[in-house]
Amino acid sequence: MPLTPNEFYTNALNATDADGRLPLSRLTGWEIFPFEADGLRVVPLEKPVIPEQSRRGENGSPCDSCASIGRGEIWQDDRWRLITFSEPSGAPLVMMLLPKDHYDLTDLPDDLAAEFGRLIVHTARAIESLPNVARAHVSRWGDGGAHLHVFFFARPEGFAQLRGTCFAIWDDLLPPTPRDVRDNDALHVAQVLVTSYGGRATSP
Ligand SMILES: [Zn+2]
Incomplete structure (x- = not known):
């Protein structure tokens, strides 16, 4: 039991x-x-x-992910969007992958689930192709918003102290990466993704 x-x-x-x-x-x-x-x-x-409090985007509460389509995308295709945040944080690059339609992880249809798996691999590969990045960490939490969103945290090369699960905390502690550097890295990821997976690079 x-x-x-x-x-x-x-x-x-x-x-x-x-x-x-x-x-x-x-x-x-x-x-x-x-x-x-x-x-x-x-x-x-x-x-x-x-019962627990409803998350954003469930039981009739507004979904900020659905409302934000068209903002922040550095890459997208007809069904998925990869976004950066308006303010850089301590990691060289933090991005979020979301379906354009309103699904959570556990109700994603099989055709989108198959694309999701490929996109996680291709996005992580694109991030790790940056010379300043040692690892692309992938995390799905989903306790705040009901619309599936997966974080990618780029862990900088050479910092073994920043490896592992605490990197999300380090991201908050470290000073923000300069915006132009962050944006250039994001553009690189989008271009690599277009070449390896498809879709299109877009201005955030
Ligand atoms: Zn939504």
């Missing part, structure tokens, strides 16, 4: 201190963790809330 939300919570509380805080973990002791453990503490675990 799977744990109910309350059983999951009770099980977690067994590992907390008197304030309901979990202890620091293996991750916080790993050399890629961006913060020193001294003085760090885990926030208290909150009780489960059922």
Whole structure:
């Protein structure tokens, strides 16, 4: 039997201190963790809330991804769009791949799912063809918006400290990459994608 939300919570509380805080973990002791453990503490675990609040774009709430079509695309075809953000962040390049129609990951039709798989591979390959990028990290979270959106984080070459799952945090800590440099890298990715996959490069 799977744990109910309350059983999951009770099980977690067994590992907390008197304030309901979990202890620091293996991750916080790993050399890629961006913060020193001294003085760090885990926030208290909150009780489960059922039902959960609707995400943007479900149960009648407006979908900002559908509303943003035509903004931010550096590449697109008839069914997909690859966008950059209006403000650069700490990673050399952060992009998001979305279907133009309103689907989440788990209701994507098989024909779009097949294209999605190929596009993830071709986009990651295009990002890793940049000489300043060692790795294209791919992540789908989907807790804020119900419209499928997959992040690509370009991890800069030579920074082993920035490898792995904490890079999304480093992206927020590092100063923004200069906009013209970021835009040139994005244009390169779009052009490589056009050559290897198809579609068209567009101005964001
Ligand atoms: Zn949508």
